[in-house]
Amino acid sequence: MAPVSESDAAKGRVRRYFDREVDGYLDAYQPGRSGDARRDTFRERRDLVLGMTPASARRVLDIGAGPGVFTRQLLDRGADCWVVDLSHEMVATASRHVPGDLRRACFMVGDLDRLPFADGSFDAALCVGVLQYLPSLEFALAELARVTARGGHVIVTFPNAQSPLNRLHRVAITVARAARAVAARLGLAATPDPSRLTFRRDIPNRGFSTDEIERFASAAGLTTDKAVYHVLQFPFSVPGFGALVGAWNRFVRGRSLRGPFVRWGREGILRLARAG
Numbered sequence: 001m002a003p004v005s006e007s008d009a010a011k012g013r014v015r016r017y018f019d020r021e022v023d024g025y026l027d028a029y030q031p032g033r034s035g036d037a038r039r040d041t042f043r044e045r046r047d048l049v050l051g052m053t054p055a056s057a058r059r060v061l062d063i064g065a066g067p068g069v070f071t072r073q074l075l076d077r078g079a080d081c082w083v084v085d086l087s088h089e090m091v092a093t094a095s096r097h098v099p100g101d102l103r104r105a106c107f108m109v110g111d112l113d114r115l116p117f118a119d120g121s122f123d124a125a126l127c128v129g130v131l132q133y134l135p136s137l138e139f140a141l142a143e144l145a146r147v148t149a150r151g152g153h154v155i156v157t158f159p160n161a162q163s164p165l166n167r168l169h170r171v172a173i174t175v176a177r178a179a180r181a182v183a184a185r186l187g188l189a190a191t192p193d194p195s196r197l198t199f200r201r202d203i204p205n206r207g208f209s210t211d212e213i214e215r216f217a218s219a220a221g222l223t224t225d226k227a228v229y230h231v232l233q234f235p236f237s238v239p240g241f242g243a244l245v246g247a248w249n250r251f252v253r254g255r256s257l258r259g260p261f262v263r264w265g266r267e268g269i270l271r272l273a274r275a276g
């Protein structure tokens with residue numbers, strides 16, 4: 001048997017993790033319970049991403065699609081969709097839950113680093129909530145650029161390494177891990193749950209600066225034509241806090257922000273154009 005490379009082994013762990021997260025992702029996009037900051041920000045993010053996806057895009061790839069969170073809206077716009085994810089469970093759920101014209105949607109298990117599509121196959125490629133789990137940003141952006149047609153767009157999201165909120169979150173994780181180790185040594189209950197992604201060291205979960213993304217994007221022939229920084233996902237549910245976060249997300253929608261605003265959004269969304 002061929003040796004398994006470290007990056008393939010890491011991808012296996014990512015796949016197994018997301019195989020068990022299907023219900024969580026379906027729940028995150030459920031309507032209702034407005035004011036729950038976690039759910040509100042997921043739905044806000046979906047609106048932001050769809051708003052940045054050109055309506056003229058007819059062939060759309062959603063890579064790392066989870067349970068097909070954009071598929072229904074893309075099909076309603078008249079686009080043909082390729083819904084691709086590393087996780088078998090996510091793809092199986094997407095194909096069961098997405099109604100509409102299935103002849104215009106193709107559901108596949110696949111790896112972003114080895115996309116089984118010819119050069120220039122898509123008018124738009126969406127890559128939402130995925131880059132942080134990959135072994136190489138450089139490979140990923142090159143592959144996204146390759147499958148996108150000239151004049152087309154790639155839309156990526158990334159945890160914003162410049163955000164003080166994210167830095168604070170990382171400090172909190174380090175403290176929680178240390179507390180957990182001490183508690184375990186004293187034979188006390190092991191909290192927080194070590195199976196949560198936040199507490200796993202064996203799954204990559206990185207943040208990036210905009211410069212880092214743009215450096216690799218530029219090497220792949222992509223240039224930023226829109227950038228939005230929004231607040232995504234609190235590590236816990238904050239009833240009543242959703243209104244504030246929603247107001248910010250409504251403010252950033254449609255604005256291409258630079259300067260100090262970049263620091264506040266926990267997640268960046270870049271629309272990258274492939275030269276025509």
Ligand SMILES: C[S@@+](CC[C@H](N)C(=O)[O-])C[C@H]1O[C@@H](n2cnc3c(N)ncnc32)[C@H](O)[C@@H]1O
Binds near residue numbers: 011
């Ligand atoms: C945080 S979820 C995001 C799901 C969805 N895009 C959303 O916006 O809610 C990340 C998804 O990326 C998938 N993923 C991770 N690495 C991948 C890879 N190398 N190729 C394809 N999908 C991948 C995971 O299986 C998971 O479903």
